[in-house]
Amino acid sequence: xxxxxxLAEFPRLSALVVGDICLDRWSTYDPDVAEPSRxxxxxxxxxxxxxxxxxxxxTVANNLAALGVGRVGxxxxxxxxxxxxxxxxxxxxxGIASDGLIRARGTQTFTYxxxxxxxxxxxxxxxxxxxxxxxxxxKAERQVLDVLPSAIDRFDxxxxxxxxxxxxxxxxTPAVRQLxxxxxxxxxxxxxxxxxxxxIHLFQKLLIKPNRDEAExxxxxxxxxxxxxxxxxxxxxxxxxxxDGANGALVLEPRQETFCKTKPISKPVDICGxxxxxSAGAAMAxxxxxxxxxxxxxxxxxxxxxxxxxGTGTASPAEVLEAARG
Numbered sequence: 375x376x377x378x379x380x381l382a383e384f385p386r387l388s389a390l391v392v393g394d395i396c397l398d399r400w401s402t403y404d405p406d407v408a409e410p411s412r413x414x415x416x417x418x419x420x421x422x423x424x425x426x427x428x429x430x431x432x433t434v435a436n437n438l439a440a441l442g443v444g445r446v447g448x449x450x451x452x453x454x455x456x457x458x459x460x461x462x463x464x465x466x467x468x469g470i471a472s473d474g475l476i477r478a479r480g481t482q483t484f485t486y487x488x489x490x491x492x493x494x495x496x497x498x499x500x501x502x503x504x505x506x507x508x509x510x511x512x513k514a515e516r517q518v519l520d521v522l523p524s525a526i527d528r529f530d531x532x533x534x535x536x537x538x539x540x541x542x543x544x545x546x547t548p549a550v551r552q553l554x555x556x557x558x559x560x561x562x563x564x565x566x567x568x569x570x571x572x573x574i575h576l577f578q579k580l581l582i583k584p585n586r587d588e589a590e591x592x593x594x595x596x597x598x599x600x601x602x603x604x605x606x607x608x609x610x611x612x613x614x615x616x617x618d619g620a621n622g623a624l625v626l627e628p629r630q631e632t633f634c635k636t637k638p639i640s641k642p643v644d645i646c647g648x649x650x651x652x653s654a655g656a657a658m659a660x661x662x663x664x665x666x667x668x669x670x671x672x673x674x675x676x677x678x679x680x681x682x683x684x685g686t687g688t689a690s691p692a693e694v695l696e697a698a699r700g
Contacts, residue, residue: 375663377698380672381442381691383662388445389438389654390525391431392554393535393546395450395475396484397461398429400685403499404492419499422492428464429486431535433647433686434569437654437676438533439468440688449474449525450545451514457483457504474525478514482506484543495684506543515547522553526561531661533653534580536570546570555579567657569649579610581660583653586618602626613666615673617652619645623670632667636674637697639681647686652677655689 407420428436431450438446448470452458454477461483465472482504489499526532534554538544555578558566566580574584575592584592593600596608606614606626616624622636656673663669679689679697689697 375668377672377675377695380659380662380668381694384442384658384691385444387443387531387658387661388447388529389435389443389531389533389658390447390449390474390529391435391438391533391535392449392522392525392550394430394484394537394544395428395432395435395448395452395461395465395535396430396486396537397432397457397464398427398686399457399460399485399487400425400427400490401487402490402492419489421489426460426464427686428461428468428470429686430484430537430650431533432461432465432470433650434533434535434654435465435470436468436686437651437680437688438658439470440690441654441658441676441694442691443531443658445471445529447471447474447525447529449518449521451476451478451481451510451518453477453481453483454479455483457485474521476514476517476521478511481511481514507540509542510545510547515549518545518550519553522550523557526557526564529564531565531657532567533657534566534568534570534577535650536568536573536577539572546573548576551577565657565661567653567660569653575605575609577609577611581613581615582606582609582611583615583617583649583656585649586616589614589616603631615656615666615670617649617673619648622674623652625666625670627666632670634667634670634674637678637700639678642681644684644687645681648677648681650686651680651689655694 402423485504487502536546614626625632652673655676656669659672660669680687
């Protein structure tokens with residue numbers, strides 16, 4: 375199928391992002407107003423403007439919406455706090471349904487605060503992250519488990535975003551992973567695609583998309599060697615796509631491997647969120663074409679656009695069509 379034909383199908387489809395839906399706060403500060411505090415003598419950081427966007431799994435959802443997917447929703451857990459309110463606002467601004475965000479009292483909404491110098495436009499101070507270091511609240515986990523089956527019924531494509539790098543705080547708990555493994559085989563016509571920073575080897579019976587570092591780490595942990603086909607088989611996955619940055623992506627299917635090169639970009643502006651944009655594009659293209667290789671090429675195309683934008687950029691259908699012609 376052509377790029378135009380693939381894009382034309384997106385408005386007829388729906389996609390759900392399950393997992394860690396976070397908040398990105400892009401705070402611009404003025405270094406000229408960093409006079410010391412009268413009380414402590416510590417210089418202040420004078421933030422003059424803040425922009426908010428959904429991050430982590432929210433970045434995937436942003437990309438889905440930008441690509442013209444007909445209906446996009448999220449399912450996750452946030453805090454009953456101001457950052458949670460900002461996150462819901464950021465999603466609503468993109469037309470993304472946030473009614474699947476479960477608010478848990480006592481939980482802090484995972485928030486990345488990035489400090490950008492107003493004079494240089496560069497993020498040059500340490501990021502301030504509001505994180506959780508405790509396991510997901512059992513009541514909130516129960517709500518996720520109760521909602522997940524009916525949520526899957528309502529969407530064509532399900533993307534799982536397991537962003538937590540420790541065993542604590544993430545939404546995709548062992549129980550959630552097990553329920554996904556139990557449900558996915560009942561929906562052979564739906565696309566279930568998983569992206570996990572630290573636990574890709576723990577997902578079963580789903581399509582998996584690690585980057586090269588994540589896949590190699592999982593292989594070493596399981597087998598003491600790098601063997602991507604063995605990892606795919608261990609996860610009982612009919613498809614694994616291993617992304618490799620500027621090189622492209624390796625598509626692994628039973629008894630078949632295909633490397634999909636990407637368009638060379640000499641000076642990318644910001645690679646943050648490239649994997650998320652790849653996931654969004656590849657999952658939707660797979661739902662349309664049924665071809666793993668076509669989906670990887672489409673994911674590469676979307677990512678080649680977003681890395682030329684500051685922050686966690688997105689790609690519009692018009693931009694994808696232009697890039698395909700280039």
